[in-house]
Amino acid sequence: MIANRGEIALRINRACQELGVLTVAIYSEADRDSLHVRQADEAFCVGPGPAGRSYLNIPNIISTALITGCEAIHPGYGFLAENARFAEICNDHGLTFIGPKPSVIALMGDKATAKRVVGEAGVATTPGSDVLASVEEAQEAAVSLGYPVLLKATAGGGGRGMRVVHDASEMSRAYAGATAEAEASFKDGRVYAERLIRGPRHIEVQVLGDEFGNLVHLGERDCSVQKPAHQKLVEETPAPTLSTRSRNALHEMALRAARYVGYTNAGTLEFLATGDDAYFMEMNTRIQVEHPVTEMVYNIDLVKEQIRIASGEPLGYTQRDLVARGHAIECRINAEDPRNNFSPAAGTVSNLVFPGGPGIRVDTHLYAGASISPFYDSMIAKIVAFGDTRDIAIARMERALRETLIEGVNTTIALCLEILATPAFRQGRYDIEFIPSQILSNGEVRTSR
Amino acid sequence: MHRAYVGIGSNLGDRVLNLDRALAAIAAFGRILRRSSFYQTAPWGNPAQPWFLNAVVLLQTRLEPRALLASLRVVEEELGRVRSSRWGPRAMDLDLLLYDDREIDEPDLQVPHPHMHERAFVLVPLAEIDDRFETLRDALPAAELAGVVPLERESFTPMPEERALSASAHVRALAQFLAAGEVMRVRVQRADLDIEVAAQPHRSHERSGDRTSADSSLARIDTIKADLVGVFHAGRPAPLEGDVFDADRELGYIEALGIRTSIHSMGAGRLVSVAVRDGAAVEYGQPLFLVARGK
Numbered sequence: 157m158i159a160n161r162g163e164i165a166l167r168i169n170r171a172c173q174e175l176g177v178l179t180v181a182i183y184s185e186a187d188r189d190s191l192h193v194r195q196a197d198e199a200f201c202v203g204p205g206p207a208g209r210s211y212l213n214i215p216n217i218i219s220t221a222l223i224t225g226c227e228a229i230h231p232g233y234g235f236l237a238e239n240a241r242f243a244e245i246c247n248d249h250g251l252t253f254i255g256p257k258p259s260v261i262a263l264m265g266d267k268a269t270a271k272r273v274v275g276e277a278g279v280a281t282t283p284g285s286d287v288l289a290s291v292e293e294a295q296e297a298a299v300s301l302g303y304p305v306l307l308k309a310t311a312g313g314g315g316r317g318m319r320v321v322h323d324a325s326e327m328s329r330a331y332a333g334a335t336a337e338a339e340a341s342f343k344d345g346r347v348y349a350e351r352l353i354r355g356p357r358h359i360e361v362q363v364l365g366d367e368f369g370n371l372v373h374l375g376e377r378d379c380s381v382q383k384p385a386h387q388k389l390v391e392e393t394p395a396p397t398l399s400t401r402s403r404n405a406l407h408e409m410a411l412r413a414a415r416y417v418g419y420t421n422a423g424t425l426e427f428l429a430t431g432d433d434a435y436f437m438e439m440n441t442r443i444q445v446e447h448p449v450t451e452m453v454y455n456i457d458l459v460k461e462q463i464r465i466a467s468g469e470p471l472g473y474t475q476r477d478l479v480a481r482g483h484a485i486e487c488r489i490n491a492e493d494p495r496n497n498f499s500p501a502a503g504t505v506s507n508l509v510f511p512g513g514p515g516i517r518v519d520t521h522l523y524a525g526a527s528i529s530p531f532y533d534s535m536i537a538k539i540v541a542f543g544d545t546r547d548i549a550i551a552r553m554e555r556a557l558r559e560t561l562i563e564g565v566n567t568t569i570a571l572c573l574e575i576l577a578t579p580a581f582r583q584g585r586y587d588i589e590f591i592p593s594q595i596l597s598n599g600e601v602r603t604s605r
Numbered sequence: 606m607h608r609a610y611v612g613i614g615s616n617l618g619d620r621v622l623n624l625d626r627a628l629a630a631i632a633a634f635g636r637i638l639r640r641s642s643f644y645q646t647a648p649w650g651n652p653a654q655p656w657f658l659n660a661v662v663l664l665q666t667r668l669e670p671r672a673l674l675a676s677l678r679v680v681e682e683e684l685g686r687v688r689s690s691r692w693g694p695r696a697m698d699l700d701l702l703l704y705d706d707r708e709i710d711e712p713d714l715q716v717p718h719p720h721m722h723e724r725a726f727v728l729v730p731l732a733e734i735d736d737r738f739e740t741l742r743d744a745l746p747a748a749e750l751a752g753v754v755p756l757e758r759e760s761f762t763p764m765p766e767e768r769a770l771s772a773s774a775h776v777r778a779l780a781q782f783l784a785a786g787e788v789m790r791v792r793v794q795r796a797d798l799d800i801e802v803a804a805q806p807h808r809s810h811e812r813s814g815d816r817t818s819a820d821s822s823l824a825r826i827d828t829i830k831a832d833l834v835g836v837f838h839a840g841r842p843a844p845l846e847g848d849v850f851d852a853d854r855e856l857g858y859i860e861a862l863g864i865r866t867s868i869h870s871m872g873a874g875r876l877v878s879v880a881v882r883d884g885a886a887v888e889y890g891q892p893l894f895l896v897a898r899g900k
Contacts, residue, residue, distance in 0.1 A: 185890055201888040202834055216834040216889060219861040223836060223886045249862075 157182065157221045157251075158196060160232030161211060163519045163538060164443070165192035168230045171459035180224045182217055184210030186529045191521045198224055205531045211235045214242055221251055228252035228466055230459075234533065237442040238265050254466040256421050256441050263417060264439040267310045268348045274425075274436045277416035279409045282428060282435040284350035291331045295324060297349045304352040307331060309338030309345075315386030316341040320352060353435070355587045356428040358382065359395050360440075361410035362450050364461055365420045370471045373407045374450050374458075375480050380588045381575060383498055389568065389591065390575055391446035392485040393453055396546060396584025402432050409436065422447075422462050430587075445488065445538065448517060452484035452542040483546040485553050489520075489537040491528045493566040502530040507563035511556035515542040515549070528565055536567070546584070550576055571595070608638070609664045609673055610735070612700040612718070612727050620658035621756070623684060623697055628662065630680040631699075634673060635666030641730035643756040658756065661702065661730040670704045674714055677701060702727065725749040826877065829868060829894040831887040835861030837868075839883040844894070848876040856894055859887060874898045 157180045158168045165181060169192060172179045181196030186205035193199040200220040203210030210216075212235055221229055229246050231237040231254070240262035246253040255261065264270045271281040285297035287310055298305045298321060307330055309317025317338030319330035331347070339345035357380045365371040378395035379388045394403070410425040413436060423441050427434040447458050456478075465471070491501045508524040520537035528536060539556055543549035557573050578594055580586045586594075611631060615623035624643055631637065639662065646657040666673060677699040684697040702718045709716045721727045725745050732742040742750070831837070839857040851873050858865040870876070878895035881887060 200834055200886075201890050203889050210889075215862060219834040220888075222862070223834065 157217075157224070157226040157229045158192065158232070159211070159217055159229050159236055160234070161187055161190060161192060161521075161532065163521045163535070164232040164445075165190075166195060166521055167519055168232060168459055169195050171457060171463060174457075175460060175463060177463065180220065180226055182211070182220055184531070186531050189526070191523060191526075200224070205529065207235065207531060214245060218245060218249055218251070221246075222249060226251060228254055228463070230254040230463070231442065233440075233442050233445060238440070240265055252466050254421065254462050256419055256423060260417055260419060261441045264423075264441050265311065267308060267312060267438050270439055271436065273417060274413045274439075277413050279413045279436045280434065282350050282353060282437060285348050287346045287348050288331070291328045294331045294347075294349060295327050298324070298327060301349060301351040304354075306350045306352045307334040307347050308350060309334065309342060309347050311342035311344035311346065312338060315382075317345075317347060318386055321349075353428050353430055355589050356380075356430045357395070357587045358388075358426065358437075359398070359406065359429045359434065360424045360426040360444075361407055362444075362447070362458075363410055363414045363419060363423050363425065364458070364465070364471065365414060365423075366465050366471045367420050367468060368470050370474070371411060371415055371419065372471065372473070372475045372478055373410055374454050374456065374478060376403065376406055377446055377449055379446060380586055381581070381590055382588050384592055384596070385498075386588075388446065388488065389490075390485065390487050390572060390581075391449055392483065392546075392549070393449045394480065394483065398429070399432070402429070402434065406434050409434065413439070421465050422458055445535070446486050448519060448538060448540045449484035449486045452517065452540060453480040453482050454478060455481070482542055482544045483549040484540060484542045485546075485549045486538055486540045487553060487557065487572040488535050488568065489539060489560070489562070489572070490534040490568045491536045491565040492534045492568065494568055494571040496566075500530065500534040501566040502528050503565040504528070505562060505564045507561060509559065509561040510537070511539065511559035513552075513556075513559075515552045516540070516556045517542070522562070536562070536565075550582070606635075606665055606667060607669075607705050609666055609670075609701060609705075610661055610703040610731065611664055611677065612659065612661050612698075612702050612721070612730075614657055614659045614698040614700075614726065616657040624658055624660055626684050627680060627697060627699065628660075630684065631662060631664060631677075634668055634676050635664050637662050638665050639663040639734040641733045644726060644730055644753050645756050646726040647752040657726060659726040659730060659753075661727065661734060663734055670701065670707065670709060670716060671714060673704070674701050700727075702731065725753045729753045825898045827871065827874070827896045827898060828892045829856070829871060829896060831859060831868075831881075831889060831891045831893055833859055833861055833866060834888055835859040835866070835886070837881050837883065837885050837887045837893065838865075843883065844876055844879060846876055846879055850874065850876075857883075868893060870894070870896055872898070 158165045159182060161183065169179050179196040181192050181199040182202045183190060183193045183199055184203055184205050185201060187193060202216040202220060203213045229251050236242040238261055240258045243253040243255060243258040243261055247258065263273060268287055271284060275281045283301055285301065288294040288297060304320060304322045307319040307321060312318060317334050319334045321327050321330045334347045335345045338347055357378060359376050359378050361376045362374040363371060364374060375393055376395050377391050377393045379391045381390035382388050406427060413425055414423065422443050423439060424444050425439045426437045428437050443459060443462060451458055492498045493501055504527045505522055505524060508522055510518045517540040518537060522536050541549045541553035541556055543552055554573065554576050557569055560569055575581055575595060580590065580594055613624055613627045621643065641661045644659045646659055668676060681697050681699050700718050701716060702721050704716045707716055722741055728738055728742040728745060729750065732738040837857060837859050840855050844856045850870055853872050854870045856868050856870055858867050874896040876894060877897045880895065881893045
């Protein structure tokens with residue numbers, strides 16, 4: 157069963173088809189006409205539009221899996237992907253949850269605990285606090301860490317429940333905001349504080365482990381091009397301007413941490429890198445949106461590997477067998493208006509042309525006539541460009557973005573083109589301040605095409 | 606009464622079963638006067654593509670073209686998602702080919718069907734039941750005609766699911782007519798089923814337009830839907846179409862994860878349609894029963 161929607165549901169369906177595995181899709185009433193419903197071998201409606209009553213409706217999802225005779229559930233990303241309880245419920249019903257063990261999800265899902273555990277493994281982590289029960293505790297923690305600090309949801313991800321706090325005067329407001337947002341997004345309002353590292357790069361390492369203790373990394377991805385709410389927009393691998401020494405150290409840290417917690421299946425360890433230093437930030441215990449760039453340079457199908465591993469097969473290769481080749485970049489195309497504070501744009505796609513040609517991959521659930529629902533994430537497509545060198549990949553991405561036509565909704569295509577054209581991006585010299593400092597001024601896109 | 610030719614096609618799963626189901630569903634929109642044999646159509650060019658099964662029916666109906674097209678879409682959707690077996694088929698194509706002698710050319714409704722004259726899989730079955738089309742059929746290239754061969758069948762016994770399926774199609778179809786505001790009055794008549802629903806007219810509609818007085822004795826129809834995913838079990842005694850109940854009645858339950866959730870008639874009424882089979886898997890929002898309220 158594919159317990160997700162959108163492009164990742166299609167991505168999983170593709171992997172299953174190639175493996176000869178039959179699929180059951182679930183959908184909400186708002187997604188009745190979605191592509192994943194049509195492409196799966198079977199589809200069941202599990203609830204109305206709001207995700208809380210459909211894609212997060214555990215009883216209906218499990219019931220569907222049991223009725224249709226599913227053996228395993230792939231959760232994709234978001235929704236139930238990092239819900240340890242859901243993974244446990246799957247196992248209780250004899251369904252294989254395609255991901256790590258529930259205990260590992262729980263361990264790494266709690267961001268504060270994850271940092272402590274990874275620290276035990278001897279991996280550097282960003283200086284941070286435990287869970288903060290009150291504004292007063294938050295203020296104390298911030299003073300001992302030193303302002304500015306970052307408030308983060310312990311159940312968080314995707315930038316939700318996150319606030320930058322520059323000084324004590326901002327704390328009570330930020331604490332209330334982060335807690336409320338975390339509660340709304342994850343039904344878990346707990347937050348903790350972290351020292352804000354200025355101008356870091358967001359670099360993450362992909363790992364893959366089987367149930368026999370074999371563990372490999374598949375290089376890193378630089379995801380520093382992020383929108384103001386810490387939402388990734390452009391990702392690439394390998395990370396530009398990273399010294400071989402730092403790169404190897406990063407891979408080594410990721411393996412050490414993953415091995416320490418007994419990690420199985422696909423996962424990603426996120427680091428904040430500044431200069432030659434890197435600090436473990438958090439681990440995502442699932443497949444990630446930006447996984448295709450890794451697939452391009454390693455010539456591997458990560459989703460198929462996930463399914464293979466979950467069915468009890470050994471990896472069948474070692475670190476030495478894995479050699480990356482070339483460079484890959486991904487641009488996320490979101491249905492939102494960059495000139496209007498990235499507000500999500502719902503609507504109907506009236507006309508649609510996607511790019512093609514050498515080195516281009518498009519993962520999308522769009523089709524001409526598709527309506528974009530206000531209920532879900534605004535990402536509508538991922539365009540991935542591959543090249544032997546970074547310059548070639550950038551050139552391909554630029555022409556691919558120009559080939560792309562999506563009529564009917566506002567998108568981030570023009571913004572992505574603008575990012576690619578910036579000298580700082582060209583030279584690979586950017587950090588997570590890049591979009592706020594170089595692209596946006598006063599929270600809006602400075603120029604538009 | 607109008608006469609419409611409808612093309613039916615399927616290229617996935619148990620195609621014979623699909624066509625049987627489509628026929629049963631279409632019969633609910635009037636009366637099938639003639640029906641062609643089933644024809645197997647070889648795929649063009651790519652032999653890896655699955656073969657098609659096609660047929661054409663002549664339908665006598667009261668539905669106006671747009672309402673008929675909307676109903677066909679509903680059946681298409683209904684049958685395209687039918688889960689007869691675990692890995693059920695999806696594809697079901699229904700085309701409105703001809704409607705009386707009308708010529709309609711609107712973006713979403715074109716009659717006669719614009720490509721019917723080029724398609725062997727339409728003209729061969731059509732000519733079988735209406736000899737006016739023999740000339741057109743014979744004008745097609747021999748190679749194309751050769752690709753359309755009659756399917757040999759042992760019997761034409763309707764499938765047991767026929768009733769449940771077509772009833773479920775009624776539910777959606779009726780709801781659509783009324784929502785579209787195109788139709789004032791719908792009557793579906795079959796041996797075991799008789800539904801009539803009326804809506805207030807928005808504007809005059811051809812000849813029926815001047816018949817404005819709505820019959821106040823007509824019933825309101827409620828659809829009882831599944832609000833969870835599970836397996837439906839009929840109550841005892843099993844609810845039957847035509848059952849009348851003076852008060853709320855338990856019609857069955859949905860079993861999910863070992864828990865039974867009762868399905869009620871939601872008050873008094875007459876059960877006009879049972880849209881679900883005992884023991885069938887049901888999804889969220891799936892119509893289960895159609896209950897007439899009032900008289």
